[in-house]
Amino acid sequence: MPVQDLEKIFQQKIDEEIKIEPKDWMPDAYRKTNLRQISQHAHSEVVGMLPEGNWITRAPSLKRKLILLAKVQDEGGHGLYLYSAAETLGMSREEMINDLHSGKAKYSSIFNYPTLTWADIGAIGWLVDGAAIMNQVMLTRTSYGAYARAMVRICKEESFHQRQGFEILLVLSRGSKEQKEMCQDAINRWWWPSLMMFGPKDSESTNSDQSMKWKIKRKSNDELRQNFIDMIAEQIKTLGMKLPDDKLKWNEERKHYDFGEINWDEFWQVVKGNGPCNKQRLDARREAWENGEWVRDAAAAYAKKRAARQKDKAA
Numbered sequence: 352m353p354v355q356d357l358e359k360i361f362q363q364k365i366d367e368e369i370k371i372e373p374k375d376w377m378p379d380a381y382r383k384t385n386l387r388q389i390s391q392h393a394h395s396e397v398v399g400m401l402p403e404g405n406w407i408t409r410a411p412s413l414k415r416k417l418i419l420l421a422k423v424q425d426e427g428g429h430g431l432y433l434y435s436a437a438e439t440l441g442m443s444r445e446e447m448i449n450d451l452h453s454g455k456a457k458y459s460s461i462f463n464y465p466t467l468t469w470a471d472i473g474a475i476g477w478l479v480d481g482a483a484i485m486n487q488v489m490l491t492r493t494s495y496g497a498y499a500r501a502m503v504r505i506c507k508e509e510s511f512h513q514r515q516g517f518e519i520l521l522v523l524s525r526g527s528k529e530q531k532e533m534c535q536d537a538i539n540r541w542w543w544p545s546l547m548m549f550g551p552k553d554s555e556s557t558n559s560d561q562s563m564k565w566k567i568k569r570k571s572n573d574e575l576r577q578n579f580i581d582m583i584a585e586q587i588k589t590l591g592m593k594l595p596d597d598k599l600k601w602n603e604e605r606k607h608y609d610f611g612e613i614n615w616d617e618f619w620q621v622v623k624g625n626g627p628c629n630k631q632r633l634d635a636r637r638e639a640w641e642n643g644e645w646v647r648d649a650a651a652a653y654a655k656k657r658a659a660r661q662k663d664k665a666a
């Protein structure tokens with residue numbers, strides 16, 4: 352079939368809200384954009400295990416430890432669904448992981464900040480998972496089928512994560528003077544980086560126009576960021592804490608909260624690898640990959656033996 356006809360069929364599917372599936376014809380740039388976004392999303396989930404994993408041994412009670420352990424495992428699972436979804440676009444998991452380790456592939460800027468106190472675990476659940484859900488609910492309707500389906504399950508788990516984070520902060524906000532201060536300090540440190548998770552302003556977003564046309568993205572970076580601010584500005588009232596932004600104010604005309612300027616220089620520095628923990632995060636991932644080599648080798652050898660046995664049996 353001539354390429355023009357294939358393009359027409361592809362566009363018709365996008366227009367009619369029919370999901371694009373792995374074996375369908377798709378423009379090369381559509382494949383590449385999805386591969387870039389899904390693999391970077393997978394890397395974010397896996398690198399995102401590190402800041403919270405840091406607190407598993409120091410959680411303040413057995414119950415908190417169990418919850419955190421389950422949450423961190425969930426994030427690992429999200430990474431695995433997403434690597435599988437990305438593999439359907441024709442790149443192996445090993446290649447994707449090599450790109451992460453070499454610095455070629457990005458992962459979310461947010462995971463390059465340190466977790467200094469227990470309250471950070473609450474702030475991550477509430478703000479970081481909260482921002483992630485805002486973005487991922489949109490992605491349950493993304494045009495690439497395998498990505499959209501992975502998002503449905505991920506969103507269910509993320510809402511539990513967000514609630515557990517909020518509940519950690521709620522307990523601290525009703526605790527001693529020190530606990531209240533710890534809660535406020537964590538909110539102060541995680542607020543601006545969580546707004547950066549949505550990506551650059553629309554006017555600076557290089558991929559948005561095309562991704563919106565292909566319905567990979569359904570809402571712009573600024574629109575999602577605004578929705579998130581509106582939600583959190585209300586939720587924080589229950590905590591009796593403050594968001595660290597003097598300009599945060601309800602705008603009756605816009606029916607949204609106004610907010611202060613994001614430090615975009617900091618954002619790009621972190622994206623380029625110069626954040627507080629970038630080196631530590633990538634070193635930890637490389638080390639885990641090297642230490643896991645024997646497991647991968649053993650699994651591959653076992654699979655080979657099993658296949659040979661089955662072939663013998665069949666003969």
Ligand code: BYC
Nearest residue numbers: 392395396399426458459460483547548550556557558559
């Ligand atoms: N950090 O044109 P733009 C989780 C890059 S994990 C780093 O707007 P796009 C969790 C962007 O890649 C959930 N880089 O891009 C896990 C692009 O560079 P390239 C994480 C960023 O793709 C554990 C350039 O800037 N969620 O929930 O149209 C524990 C220009 O940007 C960032 C996802 O990964 C950033 N924040 O839109 C707890 C969601 N922002 O690639 C929680 C999936 C932008 O052209 N991803 N860049 O070299 C997306 O929805 C989109 O990729 C984004 C950016 C909205 C993030």
